[in-house]
Amino acid sequence: MARIPASFIDDLLTRTDIVEVIQARVPLKRAGREWTACCPFHDERTPSFTVSPVKQFYHCFGCGVHGSAIGFLMEYDRLEFVDAVEELARRTGLTVPYEGGATRHEDRSDDYSLLDNATRHFQAQLQLHERARAYLEQRGVGAETIERFRLGYAPPGWDQLKERLGGNARPRQQLLLRHGLLIENDAGRSYDRFRDRLMFPILDRRGRPIAFGGRVLSGDDGPKYMNSPETPLFHKGRELFGLHQARQAGTRLPRLIVVEGYMDVIALHQHGCTQVVATLGTATTREQAELLFRNAGDVYFCFDGDRAGRQAAWRAVEAVLPRMTDGRQAWFVFLPEGEDPDSLVMREGLAGFEAHLAAAMPLSTFFFEQIGRDVDISNIDGRARLAEQARPLLAQLPDGVFRDLMLEELTRLTGSSRRPPVPGLSQPGTDVAPGQPGWQRQRRPDVRRSLIRHGIALLMQKPGLAADYPPPYPFTALAEPGAVLLAELMQHCHQRPELNTAAVLEHFSERSEARALSTLAISELPGDEEIWALEFSDVVTRLIQRTDDQQLAELTDKANQDELSAPEKALLRELHQRKSRR
Numbered sequence: 379m380a381r382i383p384a385s386f387i388d389d390l391l392t393r394t395d396i397v398e399v400i401q402a403r404v405p406l407k408r409a410g411r412e413w414t415a416c417c418p419f420h421d422e423r424t425p426s427f428t429v430s431p432v433k434q435f436y437h438c439f440g441c442g443v444h445g446s447a448i449g450f451l452m453e454y455d456r457l458e459f460v461d462a463v464e465e466l467a468r469r470t471g472l473t474v475p476y477e478g479g480a481t482r483h484e485d486r487s488d489d490y491s492l493l494d495n496a497t498r499h500f501q502a503q504l505q506l507h508e509r510a511r512a513y514l515e516q517r518g519v520g521a522e523t524i525e526r527f528r529l530g531y532a533p534p535g536w537d538q539l540k541e542r543l544g545g546n547a548r549p550r551q552q553l554l555l556r557h558g559l560l561i562e563n564d565a566g567r568s569y570d571r572f573r574d575r576l577m578f579p580i581l582d583r584r585g586r587p588i589a590f591g592g593r594v595l596s597g598d599d600g601p602k603y604m605n606s607p608e609t610p611l612f613h614k615g616r617e618l619f620g621l622h623q624a625r626q627a628g629t630r631l632p633r634l635i636v637v638e639g640y641m642d643v644i645a646l647h648q649h650g651c652t653q654v655v656a657t658l659g660t661a662t663t664r665e666q667a668e669l670l671f672r673n674a675g676d677v678y679f680c681f682d683g684d685r686a687g688r689q690a691a692w693r694a695v696e697a698v699l700p701r702m703t704d705g706r707q708a709w710f711v712f713l714p715e716g717e718d719p720d721s722l723v724m725r726e727g728l729a730g731f732e733a734h735l736a737a738a739m740p741l742s743t744f745f746f747e748q749i750g751r752d753v754d755i756s757n758i759d760g761r762a763r764l765a766e767q768a769r770p771l772l773a774q775l776p777d778g779v780f781r782d783l784m785l786e787e788l789t790r791l792t793g794s795s796r797r798p799p800v801p802g803l804s805q806p807g808t809d810v811a812p813g814q815p816g817w818q819r820q821r822r823p824d825v826r827r828s829l830i831r832h833g834i835a836l837l838m839q840k841p842g843l844a845a846d847y848p849p850p851y852p853f854t855a856l857a858e859p860g861a862v863l864l865a866e867l868m869q870h871c872h873q874r875p876e877l878n879t880a881a882v883l884e885h886f887s888e889r890s891e892a893r894a895l896s897t898l899a900i901s902e903l904p905g906d907e908e909i910w911a912l913e914f915s916d917v918v919t920r921l922i923q924r925t926d927d928q929q930l931a932e933l934t935d936k937a938n939q940d941e942l943s944a945p946e947k948a949l950l951r952e953l954h955q956r957k958s959r960r
């Protein structure tokens with residue numbers, strides 16, 4: 379993939395207003411110099427999510443998420459880095475330059491417009507085909523829902539879409555093949571993948587069609603559902619059908635309901651329940667689990683009550699376990715055998731469906747019920763087996779109250795109290811990055827930071843402090859951790875004193891020190907800019923003195939062994955003089 383030059387990211391982040399970007403998605407309230415809200419990434423009642431217009435940085439004291447405007451878009455809109463940059467550039471009216479001259483935007487716009495044109499084609503065909511419209515009508519799907527989901531119809535025939543969008547142009551046909559809209563046979567002849575099917579466009583987080591699901595109109599016409607294959611834009615394990623529409627219907631989702639079929643999503647929407655998504659013909663993946671919880675604190679997995687439904691539910695359990703941080707809840711709903719949400723809501727109305735949700739089983743109940751199914755816990759062997767099966771799964775739970783409760787329950791059931799190892803638990807006294815277990819406990823400001831740490835913290839508050847300090851920085855000779863990093867930061871901020879905190883962090887985001895830097899950026903240093911400038915000058919002076927002292931000691935050692943060269947002798951004299959002038 380083409381790279382975006384770092385200098386462009388700097389520019390972008392100095393021109394972007396993170397408050398505006400976040401405000402458009404999460405209502406912010408002013409609180410002194412900062413803005414606050416209830417965190418969109420974890421469930422809470424009192425706001426601990428803060429946005430700093432000065433640092434151009436957001437941070438949640440509850441769950442530890444933090445980052446720049448780019449990071450926010452990546453987390454909140456679930457965009458890839460490049461897409462987040464494109465989105466911000468569009469807002470600020472900048473064009474993203476790509477190294478090597480290629481612009482990814484141009485690369486991909488052909489793809490997106492092709493898929494959009496295909497969607498329009500299917501939408502238009504729906505209007506022309508009575509049979510397809512009648513199907514939707516009979517299922518109670520109204521015009522507004524058809525429009526919101528951009529539902530369409532792929533008519534019978536082998537080259538309707540091919541003729542319409544591909545024509546005779548080889549490159550257009552290649553594009554159609556790339557997105558799975560055409561299939562090529564062994565003889566090299568290509569034809570439409572979707573024929574005589576109701577078409578469900580799958581939209582990305584920005585509402586652009588990236589793939590399709592197609593459903594047969596009558597039962598005897600091949601597989602009931604058919605999806606686009608994996609393409610450069612479409613990875614089925616990472617997408618959720620209906621998420622875009624659910625998010626459009628409400629800014630903050632209290633819950634999301636996961637169903638199995640596209641028609642289930644459509645039917646529930648039609649009945650006024652918009653908080654519903656479907657996986658794309660696969661079991662729930664871990665990426666989808668994360669996506670679900672990013673959008674809602676409570677997630678309801680809805681399955682058919684038969685054996686296959688229970689198996690699918692267990693795969694959902696395996697996907698969500700590693701994502702169950704405190705504040706998140708997973709529920710399992712089993713509908714009567716042979717029912718799906720579509721048929722249920724048709725017969726019993728939304729109230730009937732809601733009644734099933736109200737009776738949902740919490741994850742903990744379903745977990746122990748399922749794992750204890752074929753085990754007889756009245757004897758020691760059975761209890762041991764239960765513990766053996768449960769432990770590796772429970773070990774995947776993130777540290778927190780839920781994990782503790784699940785382990786307690788296991789102990790209660792089996793009488794065994796051996797705890798599985800805690801993943802990611804750090805040693806006391808080490809630096810713990812925000813968002814990691816143990817971080818909250820360490821949040822109090824460290825008053826006795828080292829000189830270098832203090833210098834870095836000051837620069838992270840106000841990168842412009844480095845404006846008066848051009849390189850070289852002799853203190854890199856100090857055998858102290860962080861000295862080289864401080865010098866690098868100073869040089870970077872000296873060259874670009876207009877950068878804000880977020881831009882500096884983004885610049886160093888790929889580095890192993892990135893976490894430590896954001897921890898320092900989050901900390902609020904007392905005082906104001908004038909005081910910081912004095913403190914920073916003091917840090918630099920003292921570091922240089924320390925470097926002098928180190929060199930003085932080394933040269934004195936050498937002098938004692940009579941090994942000094944002439945320049946070294948001169949340097950030693952100068953160091954003595956500088957020391958006496960302090």
Ligand SMILES: [Zn+2]
Binds near residue numbers: 418419443
């Ligand atoms: Zn949070």
